[in-house]
Amino acid sequence: MIPEKSLAAYKTKPALVLETGDKITISLPGGETLKVREKDIELLHGGPCTQADLDALLSGTVDGDVKGAWELLAGTAVPLRDLAELVYGAYTVQSAWAAYTLLREGLYFSGDITAIRSRDAAAVAADEERRTLKQRDQADRDAFLIRLKSAALDLPADSRFLQDVEALAYGRTEKSRTLRDLGKQETPQEAHRLLLNSGAWTLWVNPHPPRFGLTLTPAQCVPAPPPVEEPRTDLTHLAAYAIDSPWSHDPDDAVSLENPAGGPDTLYVHIADPAASILPGSPADREARGRGATLYLPEGAVRMLSDEALALYALGLSPEEGGAAVDTPSPALTFKLILAEDGSIRETDIFPSLVRVTRLTYAEVDASAAVAEPALEGLFRLAERNLNRRIAAGAAEIDLPETHITVNGETVAINLIEPYKSAGMVQECMLLAGEGAAKWALAQRLPFPFVSQETGELPESPLPGMAGSYQLRRCMRPRTLSAKPGLHWGLGLEQYTQVTSPLRRYTDLLAHQQIRAFLQGRPPLSEEEVLLALAAGEAGASATVHAERASRAHWTAVYLAGKKGLPDSQWEGIIMERKGSRFVVMIPALALETQVAARDDLLPNDRLALTLSSVKIPEAEAVFVQ
Numbered sequence: 001m002i003p004e005k006s007l008a009a010y011k012t013k014p015a016l017v018l019e020t021g022d023k024i025t026i027s028l029p030g031g032e033t034l035k036v037r038e039k040d041i042e043l044l045h046g047g048p049c050t051q052a053d054l055d056a057l058l059s060g061t062v063d064g065d066v067k068g069a070w071e072l073l074a075g076t077a078v079p080l081r082d083l084a085e086l087v088y089g090a091y092t093v094q095s096a097w098a099a100y101t102l103l104r105e106g107l108y109f110s111g112d113i114t115a116i117r118s119r120d121a122a123a124v125a126a127d128e129e130r131r132t133l134k135q136r137d138q139a140d141r142d143a144f145l146i147r148l149k150s151a152a153l154d155l156p157a158d159s160r161f162l163q164d165v166e167a168l169a170y171g172r173t174e175k176s177r178t179l180r181d182l183g184k185q186e187t188p189q190e191a192h193r194l195l196l197n198s199g200a201w202t203l204w205v206n207p208h209p210p211r212f213g214l215t216l217t218p219a220q221c222v223p224a225p226p227p228v229e230e231p232r233t234d235l236t237h238l239a240a241y242a243i244d245s246p247w248s249h250d251p252d253d254a255v256s257l258e259n260p261a262g263g264p265d266t267l268y269v270h271i272a273d274p275a276a277s278i279l280p281g282s283p284a285d286r287e288a289r290g291r292g293a294t295l296y297l298p299e300g301a302v303r304m305l306s307d308e309a310l311a312l313y314a315l316g317l318s319p320e321e322g323g324a325a326v327d328t329p330s331p332a333l334t335f336k337l338i339l340a341e342d343g344s345i346r347e348t349d350i351f352p353s354l355v356r357v358t359r360l361t362y363a364e365v366d367a368s369a370a371v372a373e374p375a376l377e378g379l380f381r382l383a384e385r386n387l388n389r390r391i392a393a394g395a396a397e398i399d400l401p402e403t404h405i406t407v408n409g410e411t412v413a414i415n416l417i418e419p420y421k422s423a424g425m426v427q428e429c430m431l432l433a434g435e436g437a438a439k440w441a442l443a444q445r446l447p448f449p450f451v452s453q454e455t456g457e458l459p460e461s462p463l464p465g466m467a468g469s470y471q472l473r474r475c476m477r478p479r480t481l482s483a484k485p486g487l488h489w490g491l492g493l494e495q496y497t498q499v500t501s502p503l504r505r506y507t508d509l510l511a512h513q514q515i516r517a518f519l520q521g522r523p524p525l526s527e528e529e530v531l532l533a534l535a536a537g538e539a540g541a542s543a544t545v546h547a548e549r550a551s552r553a554h555w556t557a558v559y560l561a562g563k564k565g566l567p568d569s570q571w572e573g574i575i576m577e578r579k580g581s582r583f584v585v586m587i588p589a590l591a592l593e594t595q596v597a598a599r600d601d602l603l604p605n606d607r608l609a610l611t612l613s614s615v616k617i618p619e620a621e622a623v624f625v626q
Helices: 051-057 066-072 080-088 093-105 121-149 157-169 177-181 188-198 283-291 307-313 362-366 374-392 421-443 465-475 506-519 527-561
Strands: 007-010 013-019 024-027 033-036 042-045 109-112 115-118 240-244 253-258 266-272 295-297 300-302 330-339 345-355 357-361 403-408 411-416 450-453 479-482 570-579 582-587 592-596 607-616 621-625
Touching: 007 093, 013 051, 042 093, 051 093, 066 080, 080 093, 080 115, 093 109, 121 157, 121 177, 157 177, 157 188, 177 188, 240 362, 240 374, 240 421, 253 374, 253 421, 266 421, 283 506, 283 527, 295 527, 330 421, 330 506, 345 421, 345 506, 357 362, 362 421, 374 421, 403 527, 411 527, 421 450, 421 506, 465 570, 465 582, 479 527, 506 527, 527 607, 527 621, 570 592, 582 607, 592 621
Parallel strands: 240 357
Antiparallel strands: 007 013, 007 042, 013 024, 024 033, 109 115, 240 253, 253 266, 266 330, 295 300, 330 345, 403 411, 450 479, 570 582, 570 607, 582 592, 607 621
């Protein structure tokens, strides 16, 4: 029977027994009372104990000979009363609680209050060493926090205390002890801010790809070269042009045109042919599927396929870029499209080929000397017909500024991408290849990755100019990848797929693998297998898109941080729309959308002068004022 006014332990806290009965009423330090069962408490001392005694237990200390008692009790077991007397010389309320605390700490003694034993000397020594190290680490950490708060870190020595902050900034964890100790929110942005403010990081750290689970390590799998005995149609007599931006180093498409007198135009779209040796389920295929796409960052590209694959399959790659001799033909998968007078596709044929590729930039093709070449002139006419055909079918034409961002050392450059006419021409040729491949796969009843887009809700009164393009873009529905074909509203095409970038996009590689299997008489993947591969590839591709977008925003913020307060921190903005009390503004030179407070009489497409006010690197945000 537990007497009233006795001292008990309740959930490691001291308790004063007030009343006994079916339930025992206890009081905790501070005066809180509870009704508990007898089995929920342990009797430590019969009393008398007062509330004042109880409140003093957690703050007071009792001197005693702990090590002497530990040595005396070796090999024997005693109750709590005896331990209190041995250590503290008397059995009182205070010494009973102190002895119970020793037992609970578990360094020198083990057991329960009825049979307490001394622990083995080796175990005690090991625990003492661990506790000493822990106390030392805590003291070091406390000193680190003082240095951190006073902006006086000892780097790189203090970096070890910031590992949890870096892990959160990179998105590898959702918690940070350091941020919690500082009373700050545990978010990647706050972690990033702390690392910048402390000097542990500079502006030149881009944490965004890891936040989306992406690796910056290049692909490691090396595909085998294409089969030596594989027959390929020799198209080296055709002029084949790989036309791209000057910074493109993985050319994977080229175009040719045959325009016989009195006959229909025949467009050849030659595509890199990695599916010649990268088979479904192979190591290179699995790695590409996990990545989903090549990650293009301002600081460099992280390829979906290994550099060895690039050297084997990129079209017209020079020896300096790791390719073959300039005059060596490139293996390709050619999409031969016979076109009707309105630009629509009459017939599609697909086959492995050899092509001799001339690489040109958009600027070179737009130059008058290049346009004078008959094949290029014909490609421009063909592209214009196809564009008109798509617009007549309801295609959405969106013209918004784009920039190319590069990071070289500690220099960020942002250059507006010029709207070259040849870029539109190449785009129309690639769209024709995707449309033709979709029609061909349907005709062959081949399980295939199709791309579709539902019809968006167009505004009743479309706006002109850049604001109209912005308005139209907001009407766009997300694209859908499926094994079933469907209308692609934005492109104005009844069926469509993507096949022109198998070195850069996994879904394109998957399409090539299906085409290859059909052409070689091998069993292609089933519809279910195609869907599974699509889902896996798109998961990686989606992360890549988000990481690229976040990285562009980061480097734009870094670029602007270097402009703040300088004369060239003035920018021209164009009003896109009103949003509450603010305006959405496009800054064309940066291809940057922002929100600005401005006078109420502004209308869409109006221009205004903006001044850079502030930059937040962790949020990748810049504030502009009129």
